[in-house]
Amino acid sequence: MTAGGSPRAARVVLEGVSKRFGKTVAVDEVSLTVQPGELVTLLGPSGCGKTTTLRMVAGLETASCGRIYIGDAEVTHLPPNARDVTMVFQSYALFPHLTVFENVAYGLRVLKRPEAEIQQAVRRVLELTGMPGLEGRSPSALSGGQQQRVAVARALVMQPKVLLFDEPLSNLDAKLRKRMREEIRLLQQRLGITAIYVTHDQAEALAISDRIVVMDRGRVSQIGTPLELYRAPANRFVAEFIGEANFLPAEIESAGDGWAGIRIGPQRLRVQSRPLPAGPVTALVRPEAIRIRTGGEGLRGTIQKVSYLGSSADYTVETELGPILITEYAMEDGVRAPGTGVGLEFLPHGVVPLPGAP
């Protein structure tokens, strides 16, 4: 196993791929290009078709229509074992009757590689994934995190053209999840592997991805870098799914090249925007982009609910525009009490105009 797996990394192209199960359409005309060495996440709620899409790339499902390419070859109808793709499963799918070593060596043994080469490759990849010294153990004797590493090692040792992850961290506890996602990202970048990663956890997607594909009811809702998705969501679904969001009635008063003048309640701001006609719109306002003014400037309201979260506090403020969620990080004044009258100021970096009234 060479550390620079990048020469094997391949482009993955999906062209109008659909999957129907009987009458239900699980995946609807998904088109996507994953560049060599890129990590792309398929993100969405359960039932949005992200896992089915991944399984079609793996060959575990056959596309009802559309084409899939890996590298230069079309693989749409190839069986999984002819695709040069490996997968890390949600349940890890470690073979319980084989040891850690045998699990990792499984694919190489199927390919009938010389035993010496297998020994070397397996040890190397186990070292790479931080698992040396446990070769003889049975998978059931490992912790969840260790099982996860073996699953990754088993997929990596094949030096696949594409590495697929199907919600690989959903069985781990929160702390371990955070550490493992960093390790996976580091490993992927170091080896330069093309990877497609499925998750329903938006924080995980933001942290790990080069680009994210947000899926909704079988369709692609938006494709973009984590920053683009957060700062410029294409629609309300993406805005709601990634991060927290308030949707407030607003009005475009003026617009220019890449910006708009928008009025929310009493406040006027100039924000980045795609071209929108003047008139009523929905303003997406991120909770952390609202400043609370005890002096009462800006949109007036009364604090209804308070949740103290340690590093931050969430407030729900009742205003004439409806209830507004605010996250405050710098709590110089301590936690505010319910019933307090406040004024709200919106910060331009966290405001996105979306077409249509809320």
Next chain:
Amino acid sequence: MADGFSGIAVTLVRNPACLLGGVGLLAISLLVPFLGREGRLFRFEGEALSLTPLALAGRHPGFWVLLILAVAGVAFGLIRQERGYRPALWGGGLGCLLVLWLTWAAAVKPYAFGPGAMLALAVCLLVLAHGLSQGGYIRADTFVVACILALAFFVLLFILFPLLAVLRHSVMDAGGLRLGLFLETLRRYTALGRVLRNSVGLAIFVGITSTLIGLAFALAAARSRSRLTVLLRAFSLLPIITPPFVIGMAIILLFGLQGLVTSRLLGLKTRGVFGFPGLALAQTLSFAPVAFLVIASVVESVNPALEEASLTLRAGRWETFWNVTLPLLRPGLANAFLLTIIESLADFGNPIILGGEFEVLSTEIYFAIIGRFDQRLAATLGLILLGFSLAAFLLQRQWLGERSYVTVTGKPPSGTPMPLPRGLEVGLLTFCVAWCAFTLAIYVSVVTGGLVEIWGINNAFTLRHYHQLLRDGMEALQTTLILAGISAPLTAAVGILLAYLVVRHQFPGRGLLEFTSMLSFAVPGTVIGIGYILAFNQSPFLLTGTATIIVISFIFRNMPVGIRSGVAALAQIDQALEEASITLRASFATTIRRVVLPLIRPAIVSALVFSFVRSVTAISAVVFLVSAKWQVSTKVILDQAENGRYGLATAYSTVLIVIMAAAIAFMYLMVGRRPALGGLEGGGLA
């Protein structure tokens, strides 16, 4: 098949499936005898070439169609086409029907189906499978589809077809189809009312007693902390290793005319045990363990949290037991009740030994064929018995059959189950130990029966019976062990393959295939026995009198054992394991060999052993199929017992029990833990 083709895909070959199919069919048509002489499948004595399809085409023009189909296959193999699966689909399908029809039409006495017919059918089936797979009608590769088709064919031929033969004989005579025939036959059979009352009454009585005893054992075994529970679990195995009528025989030894209890201890000279009392006792002894297995699995699956919830809500142990535990067991009790009813109706060995004047359906069917040579009466009575059993089977499936194995999660519920109320525990344990002691007495009397001159009359120790057994009985024993040994791996393979297909693949008719194969649990052995006689003693499928028919009956009688263990084992294996293997470049076959088979090894071993044991101890179906040449042990024992020669019969039974115990011990050794006994619920011990 599909994979192999890609390698030889020369530009000239456009449709390898059709080409190979056509060439194969052509070769068979020219070279392989389509028919064979009755009873001699592979010996032709010079007339082989006159029986090839080409030679037969003169007499039966239908064979020309087969030749045309073969040529068409070759042609389509070389012509470019848009949808290559279509010729395979139509050609294969047509070929299958054609071969079956030709077999039917051409295989008339003294000829029966031959190797050519089988090969041609196999080729057409493969081509059809390829078409179905490539056309996407069944989402699986050609190999898997071919397995599905082949299994479906065998299930139709060896389960459904014999049952249809029973139906046909009861409503058809030389004059054709007459529905009134059924009633006519019954009108002439004057004992009908009594026989029905006897059968049903006995079944219900045994159902109740067996269920109650099974419940007592299940509660004691699962919930008592006493060490006696090990004994109770061992008890559960006894009837499995016992030929069904051995208990009946032992009851005669204990309570009969020369009975140890009746004659020696009480000084009675009575034949009172023959008939209902003896039968009810023998069947309860035989089937209570089946009920125990069913109920025990339900007791173990009761979520302790429910009982804990009840206890925290101020209910005491008794109240919790009555209001929570017992109601939760209701499905298990109903299940056990229905299963023992099916068992009792199907039981053949005990009634034939113990019945006396007390006639029941299963023995009346036997006597109709063996005594009166009245096939129609046998078929008619068989149909009635089948009706009762099927009704119970369908009820069982409707209520709870689905739940019985689908809920295998492999995840044990948390918490410790509530101990039984003290008084109840003591009562149950006392009863169970007493019952075990009684069972033990039964077996002791069987063993001793083989070691005394004449039971009750001359109790001197002797090895005479064993000497006689060595002299006269070895041939049948050898036959039995060989036939059971051949059928056991086949049964396990067929059953587990079917389980795999049903659990892991979606295809049209999947539910039906599973249902039909589980059906042979419910079909009484006597009914299958006459079904086989009626279906397979004439052309085109002439099999009676051969060892093949005995092996086939073993396979299809015991297939549910393999299916059950396979389904239970596969349900606990995450499908992602197989997917992981395939994404790691392994083929379907490699995945099966390296991942699936090692993981379900315990299920394979237990299916092997149990189908072996059940084959050796089987009597009800096989009694119709044995011949002078192929005699089985159980029939020999039965004949001896019927003639009152209990010494030889019990000696022989002892030997069988010891062999079976060794087989079970071997299985424990191989599996290393308590194997799933699920395969034996509703075990059709008859």
